[in-house]
Amino acid sequence: MLEIQRIRTNKDEIIEGLQKRHFDASPIIDEILTLDEQWRASKASLESIAAEMNQISKQIGILFKEGKQEEANAAKAKTGELKSSEADLKTKVDELDEKITSLMYQLPNVPNSLVKQGRNEEDNEIIEEHGKEPVYGFTPHPHWELADKYDLIDFELGVKITGAGFPVYKGKGAKLQRALINFFLEEAESAGYTEHQVPHVVNEASGYGTGQLPDKEGQMYYSESDDLYLIPTGEVPLTNIYRNVLLPDENFSIKLTGHTPCFRREAGSYGAHVRGLNRLHQFDKVEIVRIEHPNNSEKALTEMVNHVKGLLEKLGLHYRILRLCGGDTGFAAAMTYDFEVYSAAQKKWLEVSSVSRFDTFQTTRLKLRFKNANKKSQLCHTLNGSALALPRIVACILENYQTEKGIEIPEALHKYTGFTEI
RNA sequence: GGAGAAUUGGCAGAGUGGUCGAAUGUACCGGUCUUGAAAACCGGCGUACCGCAAGGUACCGGGGGUUCGAAUCCCUCAUUCUCCGCCA
Structure with a gap:
């Protein structure tokens, strides 16, 4: 498998290299990069929501410890919406992940510079x-x-x-x-x-x-x-x-x-x-x-x-x-x-x-x-x-x-x- | 194949619902002390991803679930150990 980092930064070199196999990588790579961008964006929001949830949970813990039951329950009520958008984002991130991986599996290795172009x-x-x-x-x-x-x-x-x-x-x-x-x-x-x-x-x-x-x-x-x-x-x-x-x-x-x-x-x-x-x-x-x-x-x-x-x-x-x-x-x-x-x-x-x-x-x-x-x-x-x-x-x-x-x-x-x- | 127990950082080992990425010991790295070393003391000490950075997120055998919150509870799979069965 090629490294995603390499696809992000050396896309053209990979496409050119794979032409020696008569393998047209550009559609796959473009799709990977599009999905990768979505993946990063979704992942970022997911993580910020997770961070917020972690904060709230921590607060609830402290409130319970201090015996402030009501405040704690109020805080709990707030989490519902966050939780469902967290779940949605998680699903989305997982799906993107899966799609990207299966596309990555389709890319063969890039031939060494000594390798000549050829079909068979x-x-x-x-x-x-x-x-x-x-x-x-x-x-x-x-x-x-x-x-x-x-x-x-x-x-x-x-x-x-x-x-x-x-x-x-x-x-x-x-x-x-x-x-x-x-x-x-x-x-x-x-x-x-x-x-x-x-x-x-x-x-x-x-x-x-x-x-x-x-x-x-x-x-x-x-x-x-x-x-x-x-x-x-x-x-x-x-x-x-x-x-x-x-x-x-x-x-x-x-x-x-x-x-x-x-x-x-x-x-x-x-x-x-x-x-x-x-x-x-x-x-x-x-x-x-x-x-x-x-x-x-x-x-x-x-x-x-x-x-x-x-x-x-x-x-x-x-x-x-x-x-x-x-x-x-x-x-x-x-x-x-x-x-x-x-x-x-x-x-x-x-x-x-x-x-x-x-x-x-x-x-x-x-x-x-x-x-x-x-x-x-x-x-x-x-x-x-x-x-x-x-x-x-x-x-x-x-x-x-x-x-x-x-x-x-x-x-x-x-x-x-x-x-x-x- | 059946029954039971276990799986936590390089190793050992605590932790059974909240501020735990995780005590403590040991190993390792740096420093102080020393003529040098040992000992002692001080500091550091996992991986991955996102981010220019600050930082954030995830990971306590794997996967899934319950919960506001899971190393901790539940399900499942794997592995290891003990006993029984079978066996080259």
Whole structure:
């Protein structure tokens, strides 16, 4: 959520920034400002009436204490009118509040100055490309064929137990995945991130805190009888650890990591592009999250990008980095770098990580602040990224490391898998 | 799941209808004293919103209600503790 203060003072900058998303903010912002003005006026009168009521009540108290019953009762009689206009104003203020908030929820984050204007993924900028496309002396198989051939993943079983999009990993397939999780967690740990094991189900307040609600309500699995949501990413519980927190000073740099399953309804996406591991309802991910001083978030983003690069290099995968254009950048993010790995077998790029800075967009909702040098509360910045999402990495390893006889395991994983080939 | 008790400022803890944003202790910050420290003493010490300011308003687990007036009474939800039940 943007800060109302910022909307009041930097309206034009926000409208201009949001044009990079092809989002026309001016009608919403104008409405917010009109309502905000009414809100302030109503609030001022409400408070002056409240002040008057408080005065009278205090007087009545004194009169009763002095035994002046009649005067007290007379004073009581006077309050009726004040009370009803207080109630009316209160209703009005609450209504305005609600309207303003719901409009504020509709405004996405303002893109960073580096972000280019654009509508969709076609306008994303390719920033870097590393590694080489693997060369095969044969026609490479897509991972779902390999998974079947070597008995690594059973999609049918998942359908039987749950439904489409919930695969069962078996034998070396399961072990490969577990090895990757350990590899990612240990890499994160050596980069200074503290490992956390967090709930996989969150309450409504947490969903609002990181911005999944109300924007992506339909994307999350929801248990109505408990009013709880299955997490769509570890970002939600990890970041919400710091909801309603006031850090005591400005010397902080909080780095969290955790492995969680992620649950996504992915309503409406079917067909060939969701084949195999490409898009699932449940998948595992190691997430990295940072809470930073605003002056440090640019540096933090670079560090996170370098961390993810390091992982992909160690796995020896051919990858590229995109800076998303305005239209493709997520609702809450100010800037996002996507990492894609090339699948030669499928002849397409698969997104395996997304690293974003949110500036104060999440922390306004989270109420996550620190005391700055002037002893004033100031909003922190948050960032997060996948490091890494498992299934597509598994898919790419299977595809890119396939030989005619089997699948080689990247060397970095040997100590975690306990085997060197499948 | 059932019964009971509780939830107050960083922590501890008083307050059961009126001048309570809240005693007191402790922690913390500043000062006096001291060669330095401790002790003692003095002062300060929550958050948010509106306002140029003076100031005002709100907040005693969350939400709602009663009342001229609520930390205090009522309803409801959450959490914690104790006992019972169930259980990996």
